[in-house]
Amino acid sequence: MDANPEPQAGDQGAEKTPDPIRDIQDSQQEAARMLSRMADMGHGPTAQKLAENIERIEGLGQRLMQAFGSRSLPNPGVEGPGPDLFMTATSAFMKTLSEHPTRMLETQVSYWAETLTNYSRAQQALAKGQLSAPEDENADDRRFSNPLWKSHPYFNLIKKQYQTNARALRDAASELQLPDQIARRRVDWLTNQIIDMMAPTNFLATNPDALEKAIETEGESLVRGLENLVRDVEMNGGEMVVSLADRNAFAVGDNIGTAPGTVVHRAPLYELIQYAPTTDKVHALPLIIFPPWINKFYILDLKPQNSMIRWLLEQGHTLFIVSWKNPGPELSETGMEDYIAAYLDAMDRVRDLTGQEKLNAVGYCIAGTTLSLTLALLEQRGDKRINSATLFTTLTDFSDQGEFTSFLQNDFVSGIAEEVKRHGLLRAHLMSRTMSFLRANDLVWGPAIRSYMMGEAPPAFDLLFWNGDSTNLPGRMAMQYLHGLCQENAFAGEGFEIMGRRLHISDVKVPLCAIACETDHIAPWKDCWRGVAAMGTRDRTFILSQSGHIAGIVNPPSKKKYGHYVSDDDFTSGHEEWRESASFHEGSWWPRWGEWLAERAGQMVDARMPEDGLEPAPGSYVHERAG
Structure with a gap:
């Protein structure tokens, strides 16, 4: 307004x-x-x-x-x-x-x-x-x-x-x-x-x-x-940005993001958290989750009853998660190669801490895109450390820009380049505003009416609190992502050049499970499907959840709210044929994925408690707010 x-x-x-x-x-x-x-x-x-x-x-x-x-x-x-x-x-x-x-x-x-x-x-x-x-x-x-x-x-x-x-x-x-x-x-x-x-x-x-x-x-x-x-x-520094949630209603580590764990490693770009097991026995192969650095990781641990982190612990996994640094101007030259290097470093730390040569990995949204790049790099290097990978709402083929078409043309991208030149960052408020105007009535005009015309206080809603707890993006990484992946579609096309390699989507050959969401406007399911179909792996499973980018993923079995679709289609006919052949199943997809993951997580061993670390979870980086 x-x-x-x-x-x-x-x-x-x-x-x-x-x-x-x-x-x-x-x-x-x-x-x-x-x-x-x-x-x-x-x-x-x-x-x-x-x-x-x-x-x-x-x-x-x-x-x-x-x-x-x-x-x-x-x-x-x-x-x-x-x-x-x-x-x-x-x-x-x-x-x-x-x-x-x-x-x-x-x-x-x-x-x-x-x-x-x-x-x-x-x-x-x-x-x-x-x-x-x-x-x-x-x-x-x-x-x-x-x-x-x-x-x-x-x-x-x-x-x-x-x-x-x-x-x-x-x-x-x-x-x-x-x-x-x-x-x-x-x-x-x-x-x-x-x-x-x-x-x-x-x-x-x-x-x-x-x-x-x-x-x-x-x-x-x-x-x-x-x-x-x-x-x-x-x-908001003179910008008119409507508050979607009461910032004083929640405190990370106090009433949200409370799963017990320890920060076992800290690097300039990330903290590595190991969670305390809740079962006597765990699968031999550890599991590491890479959340998007556009948002903060505690979306997977908002409340105990909808915490994927707690649920995975109950399934007997030694669980690690990466908590990304909220970058300031000092990280403006951080690029996609630095994030891939952080992935590899975090994997090495997990392997050292558990004594395992292999591990399972999860990537959510842009972190799934980067995990796919990392898998392609490892394949070219002959590195077999990843036993299986899971992608949540992940785009790897950007041939259809969907609702982001208006924001991915040269005029707007040039404007972002000017922002990056001026501030060294793609600042959080600009990214949040862009996302909000994809659903303007729900995320801009509606909240503005309630707040400014009705005089209502922002609601105490944990999901909207998380949504407003945004992060900056390093300028160099943002431009690499926008130009190389979104505009040029290099990973699914002629190859994405990084770290001395030209990476192709067909280089992704590890066993793979991908979850997309039916009404996702950020990563449309058909585009997620198209990327998975182009990957080189023979062992791939695609699950289509009901609902959107967040609610379709944060969908615990106890809620019994959203169902999901699966199909035995072989990925050769197209997404529409896959959808027509898919069968619908009531309830969350988590148990189905849990069975898939358990088959690839090794035998059961004694539970591993985190060693003495730097500080308790959720760590320090998660508390850093975008300026």
Whole structure:
């Protein structure tokens, strides 16, 4: 909610340059005027309370201006699409207009007719003092759950017109004759972003929930909302980033991430944690988990009842996990080769501590991508240390960029390169913002409405707390990943050059189990499947879990919430054929994977307790927050 997109009084048709500070000041003045009107109407606070609230608004306004003043210079390259996209869309519009003028005129006339119909219905309803609303084409849209959207002529007109506008924008975009699929995806993405941003629920005057709350609380909700806004801007160095969870509700190692263990090794890039066994006997081969360094490892140990770490210990595994360093500018030159070297070093430490030549490894998301690179490197070196590998929601073939298409074109990647040049890092807030706008209504607009317009405190929700505990990415690694893997698709193509080798996806030949998630928008399951199908291993299992990138993985058997699909397909026909042949099984995939893993984990031996280490789990690196 960077700026109010509606024209301000006195504009007289002139276009104004977006100015967040000016718009915040306007919002403060409007909030004060609203409180005053509420008091005059007898629906609001007493004169004393009104004076107190206005004084609070003025004080908060001064703090907000100071917070905005601390914001670093903006980078236009990461604030939105580059001019190439707008030139492409404009050219396509002019081409369509010149070649199909009748079709465009018909579309415009249809839009006018529907708009007039919406207005006419509202007029009739106002005249009758009631509204008989037709069936809503988006009845399941949670944004319009308040009964007033159906029963009140004013709000019903706003909703209907918004839906009409949204449909008109999508139709207009779909009719553009664009040069390729990339341009199509980018135009569609930008169109949907505009539609989501312009929703009437995003503005106080057209949000019945916020208006009712303001009246119910005598304006207190508006003041609390401004307090929440000031807090977020101050907390994020002048950036407007809405808090998704109460940061004071959780403490890693206290009420989340509490599985007992020991930090047995610390390196500049990672800490290695060994967990205390919970069974008398364990499998001979140890298990090491590499979590993504985009986020923190305790997603696998949020609470005891949904902790994969605790579950694996119960299955009799000697379990190690890597806790990555949250990099600062001093690690700006750290590259993908350094992470691969860290993988190898961590494996060596595990083998030394357990006396085993072989081990099993797990990689989650980008850590699975890097594990695949490491497996290819080991294969080329003739190193047989990995007995089996498991990949969680892992992309290795980037030929289809999916929902990230808009962010993986040269204009945006060049903007990231400028960020890296300026800060040495791909900073956490930029990565989080990018991910959030893939699901803007759930992760941007919805939370902003609840926090800034309703005055609600962020929820005490462990998953959202983890989601907000982001990490920076070393600049060099980020650019290698974006250019070499995402844009060039080198690993699945001509080979990814690193550490003196050209690594190919077909070099991955160890026994492999891959888990993907049905509604994952970050690592779509069909793309995960395509990468596994291209690997050189003959022993491979693919499991498709219901739900998304996180909930599909953190899906303990005790929940009995999401099921999974498996198939005996041989990976030669394509993902659609695999899905059609797959059988559905109720409940978590964990036990199925557990059986697969046990078959490759060796005989049972006496449990191994961690030796005296550096400090108790969860260690020190996990507590480092991105600046």
